[in-house]
Amino acid sequence: MEVQRHRLANGLRVAVVPIAGLRSVAVLLAIEAGQWFEPAGRPGVARFVAQTLLRGTATRDASTWADALDSIGAAARLDVGLHAATFSAQSLAEDLDVLLELMADALVRPRFGPEEVELVRQQTLAQIEEDERNTRAVVERAWRELVYPLGHPFRARAIGDSDVVRTVTADELRAHHRRAIRPGGAVLVVAGGTEAGRAFAAAEEAFAGWSRAAPQDGKPVREAALASALRRLVVVPDKTQSDVMLGWPGLPRNDPGFVAARVTNMVFAADTFASRAGHRVRDELGLAYYVFSTLGSSRGQSPWTVRMGVNPVNVERAVSVTLEELRKIVDGKVAPADLVLAQDKLVGELDVARESPGGVAAQLLEGELFELGPDHVERYPRELRAVTREQVVETARTLLPPERHALAIAGPPLPEAARAVSEAA
Amino acid sequence: MSHFLEHMLFKGTPAHPKGDLDKLLARYGALWNAFTSEDVTCYFETVPRERYPVALELEADRMRNAAISPEETEAERTVIVSEREGLENDPSFLLGEQLQAVAFSRHPYGQGVIGSKDEIKLMTRDGLYAHYRRHYAPNNANVIVAGDGAAEELLDRAAAAFGPLDAETPIDPPKAPEPPQYGEKRVVVRRAGGAVPLIQIAYHAPRAADPRAPALSLLAVALGGATAGGGESASGRSSRLYRALVDTGMATDVDASFQLMKDPYLFVVEATLRPHVAHQEVERVILEELARIARDPLAEEEFMRVRRQMLSASAFMTDTITWRAFRAGQLLATGAATSLEEWYERLAAVTALEVRAAAAEVFQEKGRVVGWFVPEAAA
Numbered sequence: 084m085e086v087q088r089h090r091l092a093n094g095l096r097v098a099v100v101p102i103a104g105l106r107s108v109a110v111l112l113a114i115e116a117g118q119w120f121e122p123a124g125r126p127g128v129a130r131f132v133a134q135t136l137l138r139g140t141a142t143r144d145a146s147t148w149a150d151a152l153d154s155i156g157a158a159a160r161l162d163v164g165l166h167a168a169t170f171s172a173q174s175l176a177e178d179l180d181v182l183l184e185l186m187a188d189a190l191v192r193p194r195f196g197p198e199e200v201e202l203v204r205q206q207t208l209a210q211i212e213e214d215e216r217n218t219r220a221v222v223e224r225a226w227r228e229l230v231y232p233l234g235h236p237f238r239a240r241a242i243g244d245s246d247v248v249r250t251v252t253a254d255e256l257r258a259h260h261r262r263a264i265r266p267g268g269a270v271l272v273v274a275g276g277t278e279a280g281r282a283f284a285a286a287e288e289a290f291a292g293w294s295r296a297a298p299q300d301g302k303p304v305r306e307a308a309l310a311s312a313l314r315r316l317v318v319v320p321d322k323t324q325s326d327v328m329l330g331w332p333g334l335p336r337n338d339p340g341f342v343a344a345r346v347t348n349m350v351f352a353a354d355t356f357a358s359r360a361g362h363r364v365r366d367e368l369g370l371a372y373y374v375f376s377t378l379g380s381s382r383g384q385s386p387w388t389v390r391m392g393v394n395p396v397n398v399e400r401a402v403s404v405t406l407e408e409l410r411k412i413v414d415g416k417v418a419p420a421d422l423v424l425a426q427d428k429l430v431g432e433l434d435v436a437r438e439s440p441g442g443v444a445a446q447l448l449e450g451e452l453f454e455l456g457p458d459h460v461e462r463y464p465r466e467l468r469a470v471t472r473e474q475v476v477e478t479a480r481t482l483l484p485p486e487r488h489a490l491a492i493a494g495p496p497l498p499e500a501a502r503a504v505s506e507a508a
Numbered sequence: 509m510s511h512f513l514e515h516m517l518f519k520g521t522p523a524h525p526k527g528d529l530d531k532l533l534a535r536y537g538a539l540w541n542a543f544t545s546e547d548v549t550c551y552f553e554t555v556p557r558e559r560y561p562v563a564l565e566l567e568a569d570r571m572r573n574a575a576i577s578p579e580e581t582e583a584e585r586t587v588i589v590s591e592r593e594g595l596e597n598d599p600s601f602l603l604g605e606q607l608q609a610v611a612f613s614r615h616p617y618g619q620g621v622i623g624s625k626d627e628i629k630l631m632t633r634d635g636l637y638a639h640y641r642r643h644y645a646p647n648n649a650n651v652i653v654a655g656d657g658a659a660e661e662l663l664d665r666a667a668a669a670f671g672p673l674d675a676e677t678p679i680d681p682p683k684a685p686e687p688p689q690y691g692e693k694r695v696v697v698r699r700a701g702g703a704v705p706l707i708q709i710a711y712h713a714p715r716a717a718d719p720r721a722p723a724l725s726l727l728a729v730a731l732g733g734a735t736a737g738g739g740e741s742a743s744g745r746s747s748r749l750y751r752a753l754v755d756t757g758m759a760t761d762v763d764a765s766f767q768l769m770k771d772p773y774l775f776v777v778e779a780t781l782r783p784h785v786a787h788q789e790v791e792r793v794i795l796e797e798l799a800r801i802a803r804d805p806l807a808e809e810e811f812m813r814v815r816r817q818m819l820s821a822s823a824f825m826t827d828t829i830t831w832r833a834f835r836a837g838q839l840l841a842t843g844a845a846t847s848l849e850e851w852y853e854r855l856a857a858v859t860a861l862e863v864r865a866a867a868a869e870v871f872q873e874k875g876r877v878v879g880w881f882v883p884e885a886a887a
Contacts, residue, residue, distance in 0.1 A: 106823045137742045145755075149745035154813045156820025158735040159742040172742075173824050189742075202757060209760050209782045210739055213704045216883075218597050275827070321700035324593035357534040369583045372591035392594040424531060431537015434556045438539075438655075439828035494597070 084437070084460050086447060087279035091287060093295040095266035098451050099282045100274040100443050108176045108275030108282075109440035111448050112186060116168035116263035118236045119381050120299055126236075127243015130163040131203060131251055132259050137161060138199035141192040145199060148189065155181050161189075163241045166336075166381035167452060168264075173441065176276035183271075183289035190264055191293045195253045207248045214242065218319050218326040218493040226328040226388065226491035229313045232305045237383065266290065268298030270451040275440035307332035307384050309487040317493045325395045325494035329402060330388030331483050336380040336453045342466045343474040344378055344387070344482065349425035350475055351412060351483070352376035352389045352405065357428040359408040359421065360389065370394075370401040380449060387482065395497050402490060412479045417472050430464045509639050511544040511621050512588055512631050516640075517551065518542075519580040521573040526580070529566050536562070539830060546617050547770045548841050554830045557656045561665055567651070568669040571644050581633040588628050595622065599706055599881045600778065603697050607708050607879040610695045611774055615686035645676035650840045654833040686712070686772065692876045698884050705781040706881035707790050709798075711870045713775040716768035716842035722854040723866040724766040724775060726818050730806060730863065731777065731797070732764030734817040746813060748797050749777065758785050758793065768844045774877075775870050787880045802867035811860040822852055 089097045121129045139145040152159060159172035159182075170190070174182040214220035224240055231238035242248075271290075273282045309331065334344060352360035353376050364374045371391040379385025393401045411417075436442035450459030520526030533540050539554040540563075551570075553563035595601040605620050612618030622628070651670060653662040689712060714720050733744020739760070744750060753759035761780040767773055777798070779790055806814065825831040826848055836848055845851035 105827045107820075107827045134739065137745075146746070146751075149742075150813065152743055153733070153746040153817055156734070156816035156818075157743060158821070158824065160740045161742055162740050170742075175820055175823060202755070205757055205782070206739060206754075206760060212783050213760065213780070216704055323596040324590070326597075354534065356530040365587060367583075369586035370590070372587055372594055392590060392597075394590060394593055424535060427535040428537055431535060431556065433537065435537045435539055435554055438554055438830060441828070 084443065084447070086457075086460065088457070089283045089286070091266065091290060093266040093290065093293050094297065095269050095271060095286070095290055095293065096451060097271045097273070097283060097286045098447055099272075099277070099279040100447060101278055102275050102440060102443065105276035105440055106175055107173055107440060108179050108273055108277050109444040110170070110172045110174070110179070110182060110186075111270075111272045111444045112170040112190075113167040113270050113272075113448055113452050114169075114190070114264055115166065115268040115299055117164045117166045117381070118241055119166050119383055120263050121236055122259065123234050123236075125247050125251070125255075126239035127207070127241075127247045128251060128255065128259050129168060129263065130241045130243060131207060131248060132256050132263070133161045133163050133168050134203045134207065135195055135200055135256060136189045136193045136260075136264075138203060139194035139196055140188045141194060143188065144194070148185065151181075152185055157182050159186075164381075165237060165379050165383070165385050171441075179273070179277055179282060180285040180288065183285050187289040187293065191290070193260060195256055195260075197253065200253050200256065204248060204251070207242065208245060211242055211245050211248065214240075216319060218322055218324070221317050221319055222326040222328045222390075222491050222493035225315045225317050225493060226330060226489055227386070229315055229489040229491060230309065230330070230332055230386070231307045235305055235307060237307075237386065263299065265296035265299070266293045267296045270448065272444045272447050272451060274443040274447065301382070304383055309484075309489055312486060312488055312490070314490045315492070316497060317491070318496050319493050322494045324392050325398050325492050325497070327391045327393055327398060327402065328388050328491045329405060329488055330386055331488060332384035333378050333387035334384060334482060335382050336449070337382070337455075340474075340478060342463075343470045343478045345429065346422070346425055346467060346470040347412070347475045347478040347483070348376055348378045348387070349429055350417060350421055351409060351479070354428060357424050359411070360405045363404050363408055364391065364401050368400070368404065370397045370404070374401070374405075380453070395495050398492060398497060406485045406488070409479065409483055409485045412476060413483070413485060415476050417475055419472065422470075422472050422475060426468050426470065429467050433464060509623070509631060509636060510549050510643075511623065512584075512628065513636050513640055514542045514544045514549045514551075515584045515588055516576045516581065516636060517570050517574050519577070519584070520575050521569050522575065523569055523573065524566065526575075532562065533566075538563075544621050546621060546773070548837075550834070550837060552830065552833065560653065560655070560657075560662075561669075564651075564653075564665055564669040568673060571646065571649065571670070572673050574640060574644075576633060576637050576640060578633045581636065585628060585631075588622070589625055592622050592625055592628060599697075599699065599704060599883075600708075602699065603695075603706055603708050603879045603881040604776075606695045606697050607710055607776075607877055608774070610693050610879075611689075611710055611712065611877045612686050614684040615771060616682050616684065617686070617769075617771065617773060642676060643679065646670045646673045647675040648679055650837055652833045652837045652840075654836065655829050682771070689875050691874050692878065695877070695879045696882060697879070698882045700884050704881075705783070705785075705787060705883055706778065706879075707781065707787055707794065708776060708778045708879040708881075709791070709794055710774040710776045710877045710879070711872070712875040713766060713773060713870050715770060715772045716839075716844035720862075720866045720869070721766075721768065721844060722851075723858045723862040724870065725855060726814055726858050727801070727863050727867050728764045728766040728775070729818050729821075730801065730810070730814045732762055734821040743817075748801060749779070749794065752793050752797050753779055753790065758782060758790055768838055768842045770842045787882070791878065798867070798871045802864065802871045805860040805864040808860070811863070814863075815856075815858070818855055819852070822855060
């Protein structure tokens, strides 16, 4: 992968991977404006700002901006995650300059008009109400509340809290925009049918008006720690399946143990075929259609969770089998073949992800955003392969103690015996 | 049955017992899975270039030699029930399943893909095996290989893998074509609190091979945009239904879809209602928008925007290896076109008048099925 880099005068970093023969380009612009950077006690402000950015600029009202984006046939979205607010887009290569200009217009010169703010407010409140009836959203809310203390940026989902959404003002949105939507710390990644020089020139032109600002400073955040096994059941009426989320607070992306954690995650539950829990729960016992684990990337203790969809009758068994598999890892029962399989899978996925410009851009983004070094893409597969069995066992022992987990369940009422366990916890 | 069988093809063959290839492909980092639609079951692997012969070998082997043992059938049955139960948590699935059943009184499209929980429980190993032997043969399949490499070499490899397999007696098309519908049908699904209000409106629409199919694809973009919606999506906000329902605060999300299918299927419009907005009001606005687009051709500027979205989306798809193969397979299996290029040319040739004409032909009361999902207070 041939990466070319450039830094704009305002601090925005640009990385480009030209791919010959493609008609399109994938663009990722990640700004340090995710949940980690939200004001304490105001969950939902970051997403509210992001949504309002798509609702008109100083020179284009919302309809005109939407018409312009659709006129080049671009696909674009703006998501707020744990660490970053990420504009992800794809356009024909010939439209890259227009796409970047539209993105810059939304980010740098938002309108925050009263009608548009009100529309976003009502849409968000409606979405929060919808989510309360969606078992996947409910289980995530319940799990985060179990794990993260009050005031922690990851305690709420990105959509936030309905009281915050109801009360946030345009002035608060503008203030957060000034504080968080800044070029310092942000990264623009372009991959696809363009030359690097052309992409750099388009970025210079589009983002020249973005005032220089250094990355945001770190802030003190209370540590999340589980002192015992915690459990919460939320009944969502008239559902058939229980959504289950079992997990622990993770570790920062810049932590030296993060790569070992990725490998541990794959050995444990990340994949149905290459991981132990997935294989046991789905393939051997037929308890769930899906079971997988993920470990988030951020500056903080991102969620490290196993998720599964299970019939209420099977919830206890699926959870206990998953914890049994984890205990084996903690007890050092990691066969060399399991470790090699997990490492091969993680390294192989990097190759396969390069099948699309979006995959190439996504692979590059993490290293650029967390400043893991210009050679990160080349080094990373070697780092994955260098993880030892001892590191996997130690990571599981330290970060995934089976007896101190957080378990959230959302869906139909559980059978009597399981409910008694939930209520006692 | 086709969907159940799809699961069983991951359970091994005599040459490759269960778990063998799982691990091998996992080791390559492969993206591999399968899906079943109303028309086809599709198995796919995306692997590093040097590994593609393994994917061909796997597919050729399991096309004729899947074990499908009684024990594995029983073990997988609970997984499929679990898949069904997960879908039942989604109100859009519940309404869509009913809408499809009401829309097709004779054609097998009315059965849906996954089947009811009871049907899943009643399926027998022998029934599945007979279905497998009858339908899984090289003369009833398309093999698509996309990616780096000389076309001739890829073709030779595919021919070497699948050429030796026995053909089966050709499969007749379904003997129950859907008779014409002579008036609007309606369906209401009521569930307790765990759902949001939805509307789906479907119209009987032509098959993929019909000359109007490209115009109907553009019509769906004009109404709902080219990419999936959701609050975080910035594109598709210039579409007719987004403007009429989301910008006005009546709905949180809208979608319009025309799927390329082997037999005549449905053009479907869906809206997720804001809480406390009446179904009849949203239905009225949707029907007004459909009548308007069937009456007046898109103005030049709007038409060019829609066309550009359609053609760009097509280019994005073919810039990704997996999607390139999916698209080629879909075009071949449904008879929409013989190549990606041919389909692209047909999309590019559509005019605003053809879009209007297609809308006028499809959006007719007598071919309409309206579905409401109505949440009720929890017991």
